[in-house]
Amino acid sequence: MEFIRALVFAWLYFALPAAAALPELPDMGAPSDTVLSPDEEKHLGEAFYRNLHQHVRISQDLEIQDYIASLGGRLVAQSEMANRTFHLFVVMEPEINAFAGPAGYIGVNSGLILATQSEGELASVLAHEIAHVTQQHLRRAFAAAKRLTLPMAAATLAAILIGTQAPELGQAALIALQAGGIQQQINFTRSHEQEADRVGIQILTASGFDPRSMPLFFERLQQSTRFLGQNVPEFLRTHPVTSARIADTRARAETFPYRQYPDSIGYLLTKAKLQVLTATDLSALQKSFETQRRQGTLEAKAAASYGLALSLKAQNRLAASQEILQALIERFPDQPQFIHALAQVELALGQTEQALKRYQSALQRFPGSRVLQLEYASALLENARFQEARRLLEALLPSQALQQPLLFQLLARAYAGLGAPAESQRYLAEYYYATGDLERAIEHATVASKLAQGNRILEAITQQRLQDFQAEDKARKQN
Template sequence: MKLIYLLLFLGGLLPRALASDLPDLGESSQAVFSSQQERRIGESIMADIRGSRDLMGDAEVADYLNALGARLVANSQDPARSFEFFVLHDNTLNAFALPGGFIGVHSGLILSAQSESELASVLAHEISHVTQRHLARVIAGTQKNTLTSLAALAVAILAARSNPQVVNAALATAQAAGIQSQLDYTREHEREADRIGLQVLEVSGFDPRAMAGFFERLQKYGRLYENNAPVYLRTHPLTTERIADVQNRVDALPYRQVPDSLDFQLVRAKLEAGAGSAQNAVKVFETALAEKKYSNEAAQHYGLASALLRSKEYSRAERELALARKAGAHPMFDVLAMHIKFAQKQSGAALDVCRGGLKRFPRHRALIHGCAETMLQTGAAAEALNLVSGALKSRDNDAQLYLLQAQAYAALGKFVPQHRALAEAYMLQGNLPEAIVQLQIALKSRDGDFYQLSMAEARLRQLRELEKEMRKPPQP
């Protein structure tokens, strides 16, 4: 769903918001938005994000972040709520919550986190914004403003994931509409998210002191670079009072040292290895290993191996990966080993690596993706189809799996299911028009049986109804 549909939807809510005075702050969000409507708004924004190159498609990074988020959500005030965490390619320090439980994190924030507890503290804070429905309250506060105000708010929500220049432009638009004070979370919202986030952090087994430490570093960074402060500070006002309040709360807690997980260390190393030029990345890891400036040696060897793969130094990459493997078996080691073999045009060896990895870690998405791609490259389309079709039974929200399934069907000459799979991939990427086109192509292919054609026709009717619903003018 594109921006225009979101604006139409918000516009449709406006007359109801103006119809009567809203109740107190805690209930006003429910008066304007139900949880279902809030999810719909979030889905509409996510459709735009999923179709953007800004979204990081790396399955290992995404799955780690979602596993970390799920651990925190399980100890939140609304553990049954559905959440989705995603990463954007952006070097700035930022994280944000969208309506409906969607939480975005910039890659720069993950790299800036000095511990897993620091990263968890940011997620716990954003989760608390969602469970307390703070954004819905902000939107509810526009009840007596015009449609222009709501439209400006929608633009600002969409811009919050972008660069500071776009954010500033969106906020300027909102200011012109008279709702600047509504756009940023209020101090009350921030204090509430801090308090509840700390509770979530502690119960989840992380170090609550990490929140205070991260806030202090952000504030220092903002003072040093006042004209280029982190986006996070622009959307989450950070005051000395807030930092002191968090510090006072954690001072009352018993000291607990929480080691970082290997998953966190490897994901962080992977992001660092992919940042900047390959040569610079190699130098960063070589220097850290030489000077022993690291918290986890295996992660440093893994990061160096990843950087060496980028610089096409394959033999050295394999040696560094062998050193990383001394820490024990891990699916990220198998994925990297597979990519190194494939880069050397050793497809058979790459296939052996991924098959062995799947025996140890059958549900690891990056292994499934990589193995399917390798199978397709080596002519094992039937094996690839069996692998991805099995994975889709438990991961039917994975667009990459549908794309791989489509490639496998095409290699086997099965064009109706190929275009059905492409349609589902486009739907997950937020491209409804192209999904409809793919189903139309499927029906024209006529190579499928009655059941396959009937399924394609039924899905096409469903998507056309959805398109019609999205184009309806808002009802007062």
């Protein structure tokens, strides 16, 4: 038993620096101590999310991020926590999986998105995960872990995810938890799944999606993995789908009238882009898109053409990609994904001024698009227009910080180009902190603090952040 506990604490030390830096949170020793305050849960969620960057590849593609956040927002708006902030993100892993973490952090694997055959199926999975949060299933799981501190509870949640990528780490933690006498948590989870199905279907229907999508997707997963033995998708391990569950969700779905539920073009474009980003054979994917663009709805054909253009660009066939995207913009002038893709091809072709003007024009039409703002700033940096990029990026800081590490990275490049190394190092420190690399964050914050000497305001800012990072590192090591 002591050996297993030692394994878990060793794993916690190396794998969960951010979550371990919450010594002020309550011990889970008694039921009355198990309720997290909103502020405590917020800090735990932020630490959980930062730490995930060190173990899985979280998509930094702005268009993919925006789509999944938009879809999640549409679902959350119809939930019991419509006024609460949720954070949805895509994990670039082929396994079929989705999970809900503390403070409404919900991740979905690219493999699961690609396994869906309709937007309703994807929405059904997200609605199910949102229901886990709204019904406070995570808090109940904490309450079941009576002998665990909150950082260890966070480590357990991380272990469930990390176990899909590094089974020996996740399994060590889970074995220790079972040995600790909380096997009841597993049984408790079965009732969670039933409740999440029921609430999820309500959210799904209220959001304008087909409630039949949930049993349809679950049933297809079950049938396609029937003979896989121990190699079933992680989603089915953490969310076991039984025939009874499928029957129950189908019965609930059938109480709603049937109608057509077309996929949004955002879903179709996101799926096409993910296919290109995860392709192992671009030539074969190109042929598939060529076939798809001749069939289906107008939106489906457009998405296939978009996927074809992206696959051609990935193969450095830039002129062919440009021709397809120009034709798409003529038919869909208000689709920012096509504008951005064409600007990227123009940059690759060396048509720099044309690309920059395209971004400028697009931002006049879509002034709130963070995708276009950040991509335009990146293009400015590539062309040594550092002051313009800095002004654009700093205007985004108040709303982008935690969720967009790329913003910090671009700001570091902008200040480096402007000959301001202290500011550059400061934002590099923020970038590494946002992505869970506390050690490198401290290194860059230390350099920034030294370089800032003589600038009273910047010196105070960099020293404070360095102290914050060092305090968190100390708390981690004490655990």
